[in-house]
Amino acid sequence: MVKRVIGGHWGLVPTLGKLAIDNQIEAYNFPQGAISHLFRDVAAGKPGTITKVGLHTFVDPRQDGGKINQATTEDLVELIQLRGEEYLFYKAFPINIALLRGTTADEEGNISMEHEALTLESLAIAQAVKNSGGIVIVQVERVTVQHHINPQMVIIPGIMVDSVVVADPAYHHQTFSEVFNPAYTGHITVPKTLIKRLPLDARKVIARRAAMFLKINSVVNLGIGMPEGVASVANEENILDYIIPTVEPGAIGGIPSGGLSFGAVSNAQAIISQPSQFDFYDGGGLNQAFLGMAEGDGTGNVNVSRFGNRIAGAGGFINISQNAKAVYFMGTFTAKSEIVVEDGQLKILKDSSQIKFVDQVGQITFNGKYSQSRGQIVYYITERAVFKLTEQGLELIEIAPGIDLQKDILDKMAFKPLISDELKTMDERIFLPKPMKIRKDEKVSFEDRVLFEQATNTMYINLEGIVIHNHDEVQEIEIALVEQFEQIGKKFKVVVNYDNFHIADEAERAFFEMVKRNNKKYFTSSTRYSTNAFFRRHIGTKFQKINAVLYANSDEAREHL
Numbered sequence: 400m401v402k403r404v405i406g407g408h409w410g411l412v413p414t415l416g417k418l419a420i421d422n423q424i425e426a427y428n429f430p431q432g433a434i435s436h437l438f439r440d441v442a443a444g445k446p447g448t449i450t451k452v453g454l455h456t457f458v459d460p461r462q463d464g465g466k467i468n469q470a471t472t473e474d475l476v477e478l479i480q481l482r483g484e485e486y487l488f489y490k491a492f493p494i495n496i497a498l499l500r501g502t503t504a505d506e507e508g509n510i511s512m513e514h515e516a517l518t519l520e521s522l523a524i525a526q527a528v529k530n531s532g533g534i535v536i537v538q539v540e541r542v543t544v545q546h547h548i549n550p551q552m553v554i555i556p557g558i559m560v561d562s563v564v565v566a567d568p569a570y571h572h573q574t575f576s577e578v579f580n581p582a583y584t585g586h587i588t589v590p591k592t593l594i595k596r597l598p599l600d601a602r603k604v605i606a607r608r609a610a611m612f613l614k615i616n617s618v619v620n621l622g623i624g625m626p627e628g629v630a631s632v633a634n635e636e637n638i639l640d641y642i643i644p645t646v647e648p649g650a651i652g653g654i655p656s657g658g659l660s661f662g663a664v665s666n667a668q669a670i671i672s673q674p675s676q677f678d679f680y681d682g683g684g685l686n687q688a689f690l691g692m693a694e695g696d697g698t699g700n701v702n703v704s705r706f707g708n709r710i711a712g713a714g715g716f717i718n719i720s721q722n723a724k725a726v727y728f729m730g731t732f733t734a735k736s737e738i739v740v741e742d743g744q745l746k747i748l749k750d751s752s753q754i755k756f757v758d759q760v761g762q763i764t765f766n767g768k769y770s771q772s773r774g775q776i777v778y779y780i781t782e783r784a785v786f787k788l789t790e791q792g793l794e795l796i797e798i799a800p801g802i803d804l805q806k807d808i809l810d811k812m813a814f815k816p817l818i819s820d821e822l823k824t825m826d827e828r829i830f831l832p833k834p835m836k837i838r839k840d841e842k843v844s845f846e847d848r849v850l851f852e853q854a855t856n857t858m859y860i861n862l863e864g865i866v867i868h869n870h871d872e873v874q875e876i877e878i879a880l881v882e883q884f885e886q887i888g889k890k891f892k893v894v895v896n897y898d899n900f901h902i903a904d905e906a907e908r909a910f911f912e913m914v915k916r917n918n919k920k921y922f923t924s925s926t927r928y929s930t931n932a933f934f935r936r937h938i939g940t941k942f943q944k945i946n947a948v949l950y951a952n953s954d955e956a957r958e959h960l
Contacts, residue, residue, distance in 0.1 A: 401415070401418065401424050402424060402425060403424060403425040403426070403427075403471075404418075404419065404424055404425070404426050404427070405427045405429060405434065405475070406426075406427070406428060406429075406434075406712060407428070407429060407430065407431030407434050407712055407713060407714050407715070408431065408711075408712045408714045409428060409710040409711060409712035410710075410711045410712060411575070416709075416710045419467045419468055419710060420467075420468065420708050420710065422468050422469055422470040423470070424470065425468075425470055425471040425472075425473070426466070426467035426468055426470075426471055427465045427466060427467060427471060427475060428457075428458070428465055428467055428704060428705075428710065428712050428713055429453070429458060429465050429475075429476075429489065429713075430452050430453055430458060430713055430714075430715065430716075430717040430718050431647065431673075431677070431713070431714045431715040431718065432450075432452060432647070432674075432677035432680065432681060432715055432717075432718035433448055433450060433452055433453060433458075433487075433489050433718070435520050435523065435673045435674040435677050436448045436450070436674055436677060436678075437489050437491060438494075438520050438523035438524050438526075438527045438674065439523045439526075439527070439674055440491055441491045441492070441493070441494060441527035441530070441531065442523060442526035442527040442529075442530050443530075444530065445491060446488075446490070446491055447488050447489050447490045447491040448488070448489040448491070449479070449481070449486050449487070449488050449489075450486060450487060450489070450681065451484075451485070451486055451487065451721070452487070452681060452717055452718050452721055452722070453465075453476070453487045453717055453721075454485060454486075454487060454721075454766075454769065455763070455766040455768075455769040456713075456717055456721075456763050456764055456765070456766055457704065457705075457762045457763050457764065458476060458487065458713075458717065459476075459478065459487065460474060460476050460477060460478050460487075461478065462763065463762075464476050467705075467710060475489065475490050475492075476488065476489055476490070477490070493531035493532070493533070494524070494527050494528045494531050494533055495528065495531060495532075495533040495534070496528065496533055496534050496535075496536070497524045497525055497527075497528040497533065497534070497535045497536065498536055498538070499521050499524060499525060499535065499536070499537045499538070499555065500515070500521075500537065500538045500539070500566075500571070501515065501521070501537050501538075501539045501540075501554065501555060502514040502515055502539060502540050502541070503539060503540065503541055503542070503543055503548060504537065504539045504541075504542045504543070504560075504563045505542070505543050505544075505546070505547055505548045505557070506542075506543075506544055507557035508537075508557030508558075508560035508563060509548050509550075509553045509555070509556055509557040509560075510537050510539065510553065510554055510555040510556075510557075510560060510563075511548045511549075511552040511553055511554060512554045513552065513584060514540060514573065514579060514584055515573070515584070516573050516574055516580070516583040516584065516660075516662070516663035516664075517648045517649055517650070517662060517663065517670060517673070518554050518649060518670065518671075518672050518673075519648055519649065519672065519673045520672065520673050520674055521554055521555055521672075522554055522555055522672065523672070523674050525555045525559040525560070526559060528559075529558075529559045534561045534562070535555075535559055535560050535561050535562075536561065536562045536563075536564060537555060537560055537562070537563050537564070538563075538564045538565075538566045538570075538571065539563055539564070539565060539566065540565070540566065540568075540571055541565065542563065542565055573663070574656075574659060574660040574662075574663050575659035575660065576658060576659035576660050577660055577663075580660075580663070580665070582665035582666060583656075583663045583664065583665060583667075585667065588665075588666050589654070589665050589666060591634050591639065591654065594630065594631055594634045594635075594654060595631065596631060596635055597628055597631050597632070599740045599830075599832050600738070600739070600740060601731055601736075601738045601740075601745075601782035602625065602628055602731075602782075603628060603632070603740075604740060604745065604782040604799070604829055604830065605625060605628065605729050605730070605731070605780055605781060605782050606625070606626075606628030606629050606631065606632045606729075607632050607828075607829045607835060608780050608785060608797075608825060608826075608829055609626070609628075609629050609632075609689050609727050609729055609780050610629050610632040610633050610636065610638075610837065611826065611829075611835075611837055612687070612725075612727055612778065613629075613633060613638065613641070613642055613687070614642075614686060614687060614864070614899070615641050615642070615864055615866055615899050615900075615901050616641065616642070616643070616899045616901065616931065616934075617642050617643070617686040617687050618642075618643045618645060618684060618685055618686045618687075619642050619643065619644050619645065619685070619686065619687045619688070619689065620644075620645055620646065620647065620680070620685050620687075620688040620689070620690075620719050620723065621644055621646070621655055621689050622688070622689060622690040622691050622716070622719070623657070623661045623691065623714075624691040625691050625692075625729040625730055625731075626689040626690060626691060626729050627655070627657035627658075627661075629689050629729075630644060630654065630655055634654075635834055636834055636835060636836070636837050636838060637838055638837065638838055639654075641866070641901060643668075644664075645676070645685070646661075646662055646664060647662075647673065647676055647677065647680065647714075647715035647718070647719065648662040648673050648676065649670050649671045649672055649673050649675070649676045650662070650663070650664035650667045650669075650670050651667060651668050651669045651670070651671065652664075652666070652667055652668030652669065653665055653666040653667035653668060654666055677715070677718055680715075680718050680719055680722055680723075681718055681722050682722070683722055683723075683724065685719065685722065685723035685724065686723070686724050686725065687723060687724070687725045687726075687727065688719045688720060688723035688725070688726045688727070689727045689729060690703070690716060690719065690720055690726065690727070690728055690729065691703055691728070691729060691730055692728035692729060692730035692755075692779060693706065693711075693730065693755065694706075694755055694756075694757055694760045694761060695728065695755065695756050695757070695760065695779055695793070696756070696757055696758060696759050696760050696767075696813075696814065697756075697758075697792045697793055697814035697815075697816065698767045698768055698792050698793075699765075699766075699767020699768070699770065699771070699777060699779075699788040699792060699793055700759075700760045700763050700765060700766055700767050701720070701728055701760065701763075701764055701765035701767075702760035702761050702762045702763065702764050703716055703764050703765075704716070704762050704764045705761060705762040706761060707761065713764050716764055716765070717764060717765070720764075720765045720770075721765070721769075721770075723775075724775070724776065725775065725776035725777070725778075726765075726770070726775060726776070726777045726778075727777075727778045727779075727780055728765075728777070728778070728779045728780065729780045729781075730755065730780075730781060731755070731781060731782055732755065732756075732781040732782060732783045732784060732808070732811065733750060733751040733752075733753055733754055733755055733811055734751050734753035734754075734755060735751045735753060736749065736750050736751040737749040737750075738782060738783075740830050743800060743827055743830045743831055744799070744800045744801030744830060745782060745783055745799040745800065745801045745802055745830065746801055747783075747802075747807060750807070750811065754811055754812065754813060756793075756811070756812040756813060756814065756816075757813045757814075758813045758814060767788055767792070770788065771788060771789075771790050775788075779793065782799065783798065783799045783802045783807060783808060784797065784798050784799070784802070784808050785797035785798075785825065786816060787819075789817065791817055792816065792817060793816040793817065794816060794817040794818070794819055795808070795816045795817065795818045795819060795822060796819045796821075796822065796823065797822070797823050797824065797825045798822065798823075798824060798825065799824070799825045799829075799830070800824050800825065800827060800830060804822075838866070838868065847861075848860060848861040848862070849861070849880075849883045851887060851891070855892070856889075856891045856892060856923075857891060857892040857893070857894065857960070858883075858884075858887070858891050858892070858893045858894075859893075859894050859895075859896075860880070860893060860894070860895045860896065861895075861896045862895060862896060862897055862900050863896050863897070863898040863899050863900065864898075864899045864900070865900055865901075866900075866901045866902075867901070867902045867903065867906045867910060868903045868905075868906060869903065869905055869906050870905070870906060870909045872906065873906055873909040873910050873913055874909075876913070877913045877917075880917065881917075884917070884921045887921075890921060890922060890923045891921070891922065891923060892922065892923055892924050892925065892960050893921075893922050893924075893925045893926075894925075894926050894927070894928070894953065894956050894957055894960065895925070895926075895927040895928075895956075896927075896928060896929075896953065897927055897928065897929040897934065897938075897949065898928075898929055898930055898931065899931070900929065900934070902938075907941065911941060911942075911944070911945055914942075914945060914947065915945045918945070918946075918947065924960050925947065925960075926948065926950060926955075926956040926957070926959050926960050927942065927947060927948070927949050927950065927956060928949065928950040928951060928952055928953055928955060928956040929949060929951075930951065930952055932951075935949050935951065
């Protein structure tokens with residue numbers, strides 16, 4: 400009955416995957432974000448979706464065009480030029496039937512989703528099918544005849560619904576592995592203590608090293624599989640609240656779930672539609688992305704989508720890896736090795752012959768050279784080595800304690816990487832059972848954070864990225880600042896940068912008392928700024944209480960000196 404399948408994720412549909420491998424159906428693998436946006440464009444009657452997502456990957460028609468097998472011959476992706484730049488054009492097509500799900504339907508067919516973990520592309524799909532002249536069928540948990548659904552709760556309007564099916568509860572689980580979790584819908588808030596700590600093994604080593612790259616106030620995507628451990632480590636280290644986790648199906652903030660509940664989030668700040676989330680991702684909204692890695696090669700290419708006759712699919716990987724400002728690929732160095740962590744070292748009990756750093760990846764899901772041409776920051780994190788992507792290819796920058804460079808790393812790679820002149824041993828705390836206490840890593844040093852401009856008698860102080868946890872750390876900062884102030888020998892004007900600055904509640908009183916003292920003793924005038932609107936709203940009133948103003952950018956701050 401099935402002629403053609405266009406999918407992002409193929410791993411959870413093994414029967415369809417076998418049909419594709421056996422050339423019994425036409426099969427395409429497109430980026431999930433491109434598919435999400437294509438639904439909207441079909442609904443709008445547009446000829447297709449134009450995007451840079453997929454360039455120089457297997458989706459690019461100069462490679463496979465997203466085709467999975469020889470039975471698939473029609474080109475659904477074109478390379479086009481707009482204003483001198485390359486784009487991919489994903490062709491639109493009519494969609495005849497939609498099978499969707501919701502929670503409640505009223506008598507008019509309006510659908511709400513109060514028990515659903517995510518809304519995904521439900522509205523976009525319904526619109527696309529109706530405007531294609533098709534039929535929309537929605538499976539729900541219940542139908543209400545006594546109440547009218549609040550219009551703001553309606554996700555799929557009744558005018559787009561042709562049929563409603565009330566499901567047997569056994570066929571309406573919230574996720575693949577959970578019947579219903581009220582934390583996914585905001586009905587309850589779960590404590591972070593429920594996040595399981597990982598045992599100290601290769602997986603945790605990788606997650607710990609990745610977590611050390613986390614930046615304060617960073618908007619982060621944590622991928623499925625190995626990257627799920629980053630949330631666990633961040634929680635163990637008490638820094639989960641310092642980042643904003645997101646997942647491509649639409650959740651923002653909270654505690655991401657893993658395994659067969661991947662995509663669902665407990666305690667989310669917000670849940671938006673999947674197409675809207677990909678709008679944000681594709682536009683560069685992600686500061687950091689932590690993603691899985693199955694194969695890598697010397698130019699930095701990564702494959703996560705296909706391994707011989709096994710099709711995993713790219714999912715949202717291409718959208719995320721191509722557009723995040725910084726990308727961290729995570730995976731074991733070889734496949735199926737037996738490794739333990741003992742006495743602060745990594746010990747290989749039995750290494751594997753299945754290498755993952757190969758001459759050429761089986762399929763290009765991430766293109767290293769294209770990434771470098773756009774100035775991305777890219778790292779590859781394994782339990783025994785860390786690499787950085789450079790213009791010349793992969794550079795080895797760290798090795799684990801207990802690991803032999805030649806025997807355990809270079810001999811297990813199909814290519815020879817660059818080796819940093821400053822090759823380091825990975826932080827010893829990663830390999831010890833106690834928490835690493837990376838919250839305390841921010842050192843108070845102002846050698847490169849203070850600039851005094853003699854001509855204008857103005858000091859510029861950069862507090863970007865600094866985290867203050869308690870009263871003692873306020874004192875450390877005050878001592879370091881006063882040392883700089885005393886060197887001037889007179890009162891002066893000051894402009895302070897508070898971007899990505901974080902202060903714990905217990906430290907606020909001491910901090911603002913310090914600011915008030917410095918205003919009176921050292922400054923003729925002072926202004927401060929942060930480009931983060933949420934930070935300004937939260938902390939701005941507290942500055943106002945000491946007659947200080949927090950502006951939106953450095954230009955405004957200088958203007959008001």
